[in-house]
Amino acid sequence: MFGGTGRRIVSIWFPRFPSDRALRARAVEGPFALSLRHGNADGLYCLNPAAEALGLHLGLSLSEARAFAPSLIVRPADLAADRAQLAALRRWALRYCPWVGVAGRDALVLDITGAAHLIGDEAMMRGDIMRRLTRAGFTVRIGIADTHGAARALAHAAPGIAAAGQSRAALADLPIAALLIPPQMDTSLQRLGLRKIGDLLAAPRAPLARRFGQELLDILDRALGDLPDPIMPEAEPPRYGVRMTLPEPIGLLSDVTAGLDRLLIRLCETLRARGMGARSLRLTLRRVDGAAQHVPIRLAAPMREAPRILPLFARALEQVDAGFGIDQLRLEADVVTPMAPLQLGTSAASTDRVEALMTRIGTRIGLENLRRFQPIDSHIPENSFALAPASDAQRQGVWPGRPARPLILFTPEPVAANSATPPAAFHWRRMGFTTARATGPERIAPEWWSTAPKAGALRDYWRIDTREGRRLWLFYTPQNPGWFVQGEFL
Missing domain, CATH: 3.30.1490.100 (DNA polymerase, Y-family, little finger domain)
Incomplete structure (x- = not known):
């Protein structure tokens, strides 16, 4: 039996961690939600209380959510920022004990064995954690028990403290879902009349193992301390x-x-x-x-x-x-x-x-003032590059060698020409030019799938060699007839 080792575990669960993190960075009033793309559709990923009060729930498609709640404010979820914030909270929690680990995407687990007296007692430690995290803008629920599984179940279903050696009694009246078993398994157990963990403890183990596999019994045994459930604190990055x-x-x-x-x-x-x-x-x-x-x-x-x-x-x-x-x-x-x-x-x-x-x-002068051009995956000329710090370690992407692009690129400038074919003569920047040779066209269409600024119409690009010696890059817009110069070859 592992339950009699005298260990005391704290489970800190953040039920709205992603939205709390986002609102700490930029607060808003009213219903708020984060969205996450699944397949080809965006769905609700995390909600604040105001959004839940409108009847919205996780997994609802973003289009349905906007139909139900037009005032809903939505931002895309940032999973990397969530992980970084949780890692920062893990380091913060080291103030209470040296053994702190990350449990999933929204929880921390602390082994406070022999450390609670430094704050006063377990109740005072729990209150101190609650006050500090709540003041920081996080919704938090905390459970304390002999095992991680029991503390986690308390945090999800009945936040509080289970006395030492009383994990079985503390879990008996909690719903089976508090063990964080798969939803399908929870539904099947309820159909059998097993709704509380106490019902599960009283049921014969052999039929449960045959029907649901050993996974269910292992989860239960770890919560009771009959199987080991070690806490693996993350190693600090080397300094x-x-x-x-x-x-x-x-x-x-x-x-x-x-x-x-x-x-x-x-x-x-x-x-x-x-x-x-x-x-x-x-x-x-x-x-x-x-x-x-x-x-x-x-x-x-x-x-x-x-x-x-x-x-x-x-x-x-x-x-x-x-x-x-x-x-x-x-x-x-x-x-x-x-x-x-x-x-x-x-x-x-x-x-x-x-x-x-x-x-x-x-x-x-500061490294941030040294800039370079970074290739961008776009065939729209003005969207095919961006300015990036010259010292950026992530230098990715190359410009394609074909088709050729002018070395000098600028904002499209209109020229005085009306024909749909390359003009024999045109005026640009108060100068007159005569076409010696025209090469093209190369048709470029708008990027309908991109959210970046893009051309508003089709463009037919031509390379124009003029008798005056300038080699210009012109394009024609069929929908809104007109000629423009966008670059110059050297």
Whole structure:
């Protein structure tokens, strides 16, 4: 029997976690819901109380929900943001005990064995968790019992505390659905007259196992403590930092640089051993008077070579005020990314020089001010690119080589021409042009499936070589007859 080990488990369930997170970021008044796409349709994913009061429920299609409640405010669900928020709450919950794990997409589980007295008792700990999370804007239900299964059942059906050794009695009057069994299994059990967990405990086990499989009995046994149900806390991400405490304070720039050099060598060795590269570094200089100065730098590309990184601190270190002396240096890699080994060669050296130049410029004007063009999967010319940070590690996509596109692209500008075929002569930007050769057409249709801004009509693109020497990219709109210039070939 595992129930007599003296363990005490807390289950924290957030019944409206996705919508609570979204409303904390941007609050709204009235009925609110998050939508999630299933197949080819959007359905309701999470509702606030005002939306539930209108009779809306999870799984309802978005079109039906809008028909029932025209005032409903809907945003798309962000599952990645939900996971990040739950991970942040898991780290926050470490204030209560060292064993905290994530249970599903909307719950936390804490092993508070031997830790409740630090707050006072279990009731005071539960009240403190409730107050803090409620003040933060989360709807929360908490159960405490000897096992995770029992605590989770209490959180879902009857939030409260089950006394030590009384999990069986606390579960007896709860509905079987509190065990979080599959809905089909719950429906089948109710048809047999088994509606409460107590009814399930009194039923013969062999017929239940034959009809519903061993899964049902294992869930029940884990809730009662007859089977182990370990809590697996997530490992904290590694932190890359080194520190040097000095026996005597220093104040010279050369001494600080020498200490930083030693820290960089140690830090880069650790990064290299783990296949990582630093994207952002922070040097903290603690003075003897207790004050601290921070010297951050951002890198255009992952680096782990101390000789290349050290000169990047030179400009910032000149601005440091050592006061009566510095007695401690701490260097930490705030942002790290995987860095695969690269074969050394001409191309690698060229890339390193470009990244070093970007880093040097970025330390002066800010890396966010260095931009580049990012290819976008769209055949509409003005939607086929976007500006992205030049130091972005996720460089994906390439522009297709065919059909050819002009090097200079601008907003379509009308030209004075009326014919449906390429005009023999036209005026553009107060200049007259004569067509020497026209190549085309290439028809581009609007992207009806995209939500991005798109062309309002069909376009027939032509490459026009003029006798004046300009090579222009013109298009004609059949629905609304007219010619436009959108680019120029060099």
